[in-house]
Amino acid sequence: MIEAIDAGTVNWARATFTLTAMYHWIFVPLTLGLTFLCAFFESIYVRTQNPEWKKLTKFWMTLFAINFAIGVATGIIMEFEFGTHWANYSWMVGDIFGAPLAIEGIVAFFLEATFVTVMLFGWNRVSQRMHLFSTWMVAIGANMSALWILVANGWMQTPVGMVFNPDTARFEMQDLWAIISSPVAISHFAHATSSGFLLASLFVIGISSFYLLKKRHLQFAKRSIAVACVFGLFSSLFVAFTGDEHAYITAREQPMKLAAMEALYDGMVPSGLVAVGLMRPGVEPGGEEDPFYFKVEIPGMLSFLANRRFGSFVPGINDLVYGNEEQNILSVEEKIDRGRMAVARLADYKQAQKNDNEAAAAVALAEFDQHRDYLGYGYLESPEQAVPPVGITFYAFRVMVFLGTFFILLFLVYIYLLEKQQLENRPWVLKVGFFSIFLAYIASQAGWLVTEVGRQPWAIQGLLPVNIATSNLDTTTVAISFFLFLAIFTVLLIAAVKILAKQISLGPEGE
Amino acid sequence: MFGSLDWSTLQQFWWLIVSVVGSLFVLLTFVQGGQTLILTVPKTEAEKNLMVNSLGRKWELTFTTLVLFGGAFYASFPLFYATSFGGAFWVWLAILFTFVLQAVSYEYRRKPNNFLGQKTYEIFMVINGSIGILLIGAAIGTFFTGSNFILSDYNLSRWTHPLRGLEAAFSLFNLSFGIFLVFLARTLGALYLANNLQQDQLVPRLKVSSFNNLLCALPFLLYVLIRLVTMEGFAVDPQTGDIFMQSGKYLNNLLEFPLTLILLLAGLVLVVVGVGLNRFTASVRGIWPAGLGTVLTCLSVFFLAGYNNTSFYPSKYDLGSSLTIYNASSSHYTLTMMSYVALLVPFVLAYIVWVWRQMDTEKLTDAEIAADKKSY
Structure with a gap:
């Protein structure tokens, strides 16, 4: 481990x-x-x-x-x-x-x-x-x-x-x-x-x-x-x-x-670009509070800059953290679960190798492969x-x-x-x-x-925290x-x- | 071309490349050695300025070679990079700090309003040339005496000595290696300066200085050589990869791999010839044989440490964690790609030589330094 x-x-x-x-x-x-x-x-x-x-x-x-x-x-x-x-x-x-x-x-x-x-x-x-x-x-x-x-x-x-x-x-x-x-x-x-x-x-x-x-x-x-x-x-x-x-x-x-960059907590269609804004301190993901005291927004501009289409969806922090089924976004919690599976199976694989147990190593490796893309998330605490x-x-x-x-x-x-x-x-x-x-x-x-x-x-995006x-x-x-x-x-x-x-x-x- | 080579061949090839870069770096430490000579050799401010300016036109190459040495190690043997730098933390930071101080010293030394004063920048240069080189020598010494670390199943390292690398300087072998490198650098510095300067009073003193510094280096060299051929070494079982202590390991390496012995002897003879040429004849070209000799000697040291089933970065704490060129290297693909990149090295060397020839066709004089407002 x-x-x-x-x-x-x-x-x-x-x-x-x-x-x-x-x-x-x-x-x-x-x-x-x-x-x-x-x-x-x-x-x-x-x-x-x-x-x-x-x-x-x-x-x-x-x-x-x-x-x-x-x-x-x-x-x-x-x-x-x-x-x-x-x-x-x-x-x-x-x-x-x-x-x-x-x-x-x-x-x-x-x-x-x-x-x-x-x-x-x-x-x-x-x-x-x-x-x-x-x-x-x-x-x-x-x-x-x-x-x-x-x-x-x-x-x-x-x-x-x-x-x-x-x-x-x-x-x-x-x-x-x-x-x-x-x-x-x-x-x-x-x-x-x-x-x-x-x-x-x-x-x-x-x-x-x-x-x-x-x-x-x-x-x-x-x-x-x-x-x-x-x-x-x-x-x-x-x-x-x-x-x-x-x-x-x-x-x-x-x-x-x-x-x-946009302090965008909830993604929307279309998303506006905040030209000027004063942020409210201490806003947490998943909270109900408006993250801004005030903001001046250019309607649809963020959608355009991000996707080259004014009417497109731009995911916010909450969409990315907690998932958004409609937009097919996996939650970080789900990624962490999969990452922890990868971490555990990697440990099993190493142990099986140490014990010269090829069969157990093969099983662990196969399971690791299913979750390897999320390995880095396995080390996040929340x-x-x-x-x-x-x-x-x-x-x-x-x-x-x-x-x-x-x-x-x-x-x-x-x-x-x-x-x-x-x-x-x-x-x-x-x-x-x-x-x-x-x-x-x-x-x-x-x-x-x-x-x-x-x-x-x-340190490496998505792979190594x-x-x-x-x-x-x-x-x-x-x-x-x-x-x-x-x-x-x-x-x-x-x-x-x-x-x-x-x-x-x-x-x-x-x- | 390189892709068809097997992994172990590439690993050996990359140890050769790292050895060449490391050896060239030691040659180029004539800059550091020369920096320490500014305390004793020049008799006037003008002479000191002349020496500093001559060295100042080469310092960046030494610096860059050190950076390349680090980069090449990182790309080819990342486990060494991670284990040694992350473990022997203080010794590497101390070395780095001396090079940081050197990097600004030439440019800032005589600039008006330079905040710390000329003397401080000169002290920085001396620190870099003495402590910096001594610690590098001590760090290389651990290739033979071992270090204090252990690797996890995931190859993540943990240093087990609280001094985090500085303990290397308390080994007589490592310390002798370091002091030898300091005197060797001073010898090379004096040889380089004698060849690069035109100054009737200073050059004869530099010629004597190179001889005296070689004499100072000899006892430490002899101790290092005697210990090397008599000490137990960290051997690798080629079948299992297990590390074990073997008496006379490095002597065996010299005998079983005669090229190493030839390089060592030829290198040392050439250094002596170079110094003798400057000391006992009118010639000032001793830097060439001595420089070549330094490179050959260092190649021999690197070959001794890495080839012939030897652990190049052994762990005293846990033999099984010792690094070899086979367990510490990058993947086959990375070594292959980097081998293609290494084909550029001859071109790089060629333009460096070309530019040096252009810049050094005329020797540096007091008059040129005095006339140049940008001089160091």
Whole structure:
């Protein structure tokens, strides 16, 4: 029998991973987008041979390097944390999950690590073309790295291409291509990387706006804004498109997450999309209370977004937890019963094997096979445990969507004012542009909150709940590791921000 | 191609790949070794800056190789990944923290307003190069001395020692292995820097330093070698898969698998030749034979631990829980798929060599560092 791990340990392990992931994601999106922006800037320099573009490129590369270093530092922790804090997970799905991580190392990290040295230190050591090539390789390497880690994450959200092997008590890969080409993985990759492009564009625009407000480096700032605006606008439109596609896939693959995103407790035909709403705290599944103090709803829109049909049914949390015969939805309670059967028969199978009782093993295995799809549910303690934290998911989703929409408008305003040569005369726009750097980070973090909080309690959706996925550690050990991580990351973050701020204040003249 | 190979062949092939990546990582710890030399070798700030900048142009490759080493182990031997990382918790976290500190140290060291001060970042580098490498050595030492864990029927592990991995550092063998790796890294660091820098005062000191560090490494190496050939080892019964203690197991491995012995002897000779070349001739190219020697020696160590029916991650607590390349590996399908991916490795190595050649055709000088505002 696989024993559930102490809840304190599980929660500290979750907190530690959340902390690491959120810190890491402060630096990753900027790396993803700024590498491409540097490649654009340098391409313009090579094409025009205008030294001002070289100076501009080198300035943004300096900021990139500061950000990159701490991104690398937090990234290595992520990889090894799967082993240190999630050892059971690492065994039970390592046969599948390890592959994209190893591929990431081979095809992406080395590309990035090799060419970044040329990019930062090769200006006088290699030819101009070789240097430009290296900058592009860093951008491609960084984004290829994102591809593989998002393939891994996509598989966690929607496991495909594998089977449970009762002999080894783990999930084993059967189809690598199915894992790589999973619509969830592709959609994840497209949405996350383009959001990184958007964030980096706002970073460049925000800092350039700061210079315009201070009447410093005017030409430099306008050139940077011009490139970043175009990149940012296309990226933000793509983010919106992939976000819609992502929600559509989520409706199919993770209906509970979609229900939590909308705080939809009772499914209906048609279902409206909550544009704005204030949730009532403490609402439980199965309760009679209205989950909202108030809400503004767009009628039928959720049905359309989820199913591409206005009049369609979207299941709510109660439908998914307690079942809905009319819609052919199995209750979580029924899934838990079947899961417990699978768990018990797996234990019988292992015992029969130990006793060399082939007949009993065959019987146990046959019964296990009938319920194996629900194995993970066998480790849930109650049906309500299958519901993720609704409030965080609901609000984080709205923050992300509203800010994403706002950014599209902001890019359009900047492009218009730049075209009319009026940007310098609109200080309030420049101030909004500057503060949008922080808004971009909030939107980016909110997106991951929706993705990760919305799939709780599953480490692997429907297969492996977090309470059996962690390492067999005592609570104190994991809690200490949390505070160690917190201390180190915070110190390094302060250092990174202070160095960045100083470099920005020095400006491109410092190059 | 790979799909037609049987599972055990793939498992052996993947132990070879992990061994190669691990050996390359040890070679690349010249970066860590060089970081510890900044305390003693340079006499001026300019010399220290020159050393740091030379190492700083390679640190990411060492770092990436460590990440790949972890990834390759995860993909090919996930039971080791789960058992060792989740069990020897503190030792791995300590190693990781030293690498986290290293990752920011180069870039932040001399940047204005860097919060912690230049000296702190230099201390981070020294910690990474000394404690980090020592603990990695101690962790590799447990491949021969064993660890404290037990596996359930479901292959889920439980560590049985309260120090959670740090106890490895209290074994004289593991500790000697770790200290040997630290001095080897320092030797390689000095050799690399002597070859990469053009600085008339510093280079002769680096040449002497590589020799002195090799001398310091020798007693620990000798102890490790003597213990290896005399100690009981964790053997696997090929028929039943049972683990049992066998006297002279690793000596047997050397004799029954002569390639391992050849690699070990050739590797050690090449390291000595490389250091001797730098110490007793005008050449500064000793890093090449010494680097190759390091890789061959490490390959031999990995082969000793994993091949010839040996448990590569034995459990002292419960022999039956010991990991072998056969019971800890990924499935046949995963190893097959990953073998195809591994075909990319030669291309990766090729472009790394190409880029290194482009960047290192001219040696690094004080003047270049002084003129570069972005220098570390």
